[in-house]
Amino acid sequence: MKRVPLVEALKEYVKLRNAPFSMPGHKSGRGFKCDALDIDLTEFILSADITEVDGLDNLHKPEGVLKEALDMLSNLYGSEKSYFLVNGSTSGNLIMSYTCFDEGDKVLVERNCHRSIMNSLIMRKLKPVYMENTINPTLKAPESINKDYFIKLLSDNKDIKGIFLTYPNYYGIGCDIEFIIDQCKKRDIRVLVDCAHGAHFGIHERLPKNPVELGADMVVMSAHKTLPSFTQTSYLHINNKMLIEKADFYFGVFQSTSPSYMFMASLDYSRAFLEYEGKRAYDNLFDIMDKIKSKINNLSYIKVFDNSYIHESGVIFDDSRLVLFLSKGLSGHKLLDVLRDNRIQAEMSGDNNVVLLTSPFNTEEDFVSLLKTLEILDIEVIRDRDKCIYETKLPIQELIPADAFGLEKEIIPLESSLGRTVGENIIPYPPGVPMLIMGEKIEYEHIEVIKKSLSDGITMLGINSGNIKVIKDNQLCKMDK
Ligand SMILES: Cc1ncc(COP(=O)(O)O)c(C=O)c1O
Known part of the structure; x- marks a missing residue:
């Protein structure tokens, strides 16, 4: 038989x-059709996989229909200028980093940031000061940034040039961003927001405000995560006029010169959907979700996370995200597997929780099949005797990532890596937030969390066959001199 492995696997997965x-x-393509807009992208979208041709404008020099679409995007979000990204929010985070900073700049980085931001620290040779997140006691997951601690970091580091924030995080939780923007503005510190999970923010009164409107200097949004847009498509917004010239340049560096019109059409369509249909669509989604949430809350072993589980002032939660948490002794990872066995694809699991990413294109039937699965579930199947381990304190930074990058490394068993300096970012996937960043010291708790994550079936980038890359000891001596 002639093998086409990926195609065969995909076909099976979709089925x-x-x-x-x-x-x-867009939820398996459902969102590409909108009667109210009189658009059915599925009728022609595959033949629209072309790049610049006469009459269709140029993403790298928009003057016609693309300019019109981008101006409409900028109007909707309230930016000075907005861009379509065809290489994901990853490229947007790189553009932000290169636009706002010069080599050697000191930056504040929320520890909960995505690997693309951490990679930009290496590429742009920045000096990071990490901000530890407060932990939500219910989810045992990052929640916010303590305000006193934040002010102290600012006063201890007067040379900070900018700050990277993730707003919201994978759980739909975001810090008091208005407070942070206000404090940064007073000190002339640039605020860069990775709003990959919040492209729908600001469109409905039950959703948090969008950070562009709140005055962040630059904001990246993954249209593909919550809007009816193709995977890999994102928006980049600029509020600060002084950054536009540089951003234009780096946009050209980090975007393909053959952007697909299929991708860009879906970005334009998502904007139109939000603008003309967003309010109605989220009204409908919230109606369905409210009913289902109260039914899930009637079950004894599982509850729906909401604002009442957040105790810090100003912290937001995205009500359209369905975050379920379990009673003590039950495993989120095992629940994720049970859901998958029942043809329900959740986004991510934590030790005691599962994150489901919804959009207006989830139907009532989707939620009902979730509820039914939860109602008949045998909780013995998701019981977990292991204790929940969550690493909260910031790792010890022995070298900044940009310095660690250039040093010689060796590969050793994870078990014998205690006390060594890690030579590669160690990243659980999802959410893609590094647990250890190159140049940091490996401690006992890290080894334990990595082992537990692997046994829970979590993909750990940077760990291969039980081995880890560390910096050779003689290299560290060189750095000391
Ligand atoms: C917070 C956050 N930022 C950035 C990204 C990268 O986005 P993309 O996959 O669109 O490149 C992700 C991806 O999951 C993310 O979760």
Whole structure:
């Protein structure tokens, strides 16, 4: 038989999945048709996989229909200028970093940031000062940034040039960003927001405000995570006029010169959907979700996370995200597997929770099949005797990532890596937030968390066959001199 392995696997996957509660926001293509807009992208979208041709404008020099679409995007979000990104929010985070900073700049980085931001620290040779997140006691997951601690970091580091924030995080939780923007503005510190999970923010009164409107200097949004847009498509917004010239340049560096019109059409369509149909669509989604949430809350072993589980002032939660948490002794990872066996695709699991990513294109049937699965679940199947381990304190930084990058490394067993300096970012996936960043010291708790994550079936980038890359000891001596 002639093998086409990926195509065969994809075909099987698509057949088996029923209720999509993971990315992308169009939910298996359902969102590409909108009667109210009189648009059915599925009728022609595959033939629209072309790049610049006469009459269709140029993403790298928009003057016609693309300029019109981009101006409409900028109007909707309230930016000075907005861009379509065809290389994901990853490219947007790189553009922000290169636009706002010069080599050697000191920056504040929320520890909960995505690997693309951490990579930009290496590429742009920045000096990071990490901000530890407060932990939500219910989810045992990052929640916010303590305000006193934040002010102290600012006063201890007067040379900070900018700050990277993730707003919201994978759980739909975001810090008091208005407070942070206000404090940064007073000190002339640039605020860069990775709003990959919040492209829908600001469109409905039950959703948090969008950070562009709140005055962040630059904001990246993954349209594909929550809107009816193709995977890999994102928006970049600029509020600060002084950054536009540089951003234009780096946009050209980090975007393909053959952007697909299929991708860009879906970005334009998502904007139109939000603008003309967003309010109605989220009204409908919230109606369905409210009913289902109260039914899930009637079950004894599982609850729906909401604002009442957040105790810090100003912290937001995205009500359109369905975050379920379990009673003590039950495993989120095992629940994720049970859901998958029942053709329900969730986005991510934590030790005691599961994150489901919804959009207006999830149907009532999706939620009902989720509820039914939860109602008949045998909780013995998701019991977990292991204790929940969550590493909260910041790792010890022995070298900044940019310095660690250039040093010689060796590969050793994880078990014998205690006390060594890690030579590669160690990243659980999802959410893609590094647990250890190159140049940091490996401690006992890290080894334990990595072992537990592997046994829970979590993909750990940077760990291969039980081995880890560390910096050779003689290299560290060189750095000391
Ligand atoms: C917070 C955050 N930022 C950035 C990214 C990267 O986005 P993309 O996959 O669109 O490149 C992700 C991806 O999951 C993310 O979760």
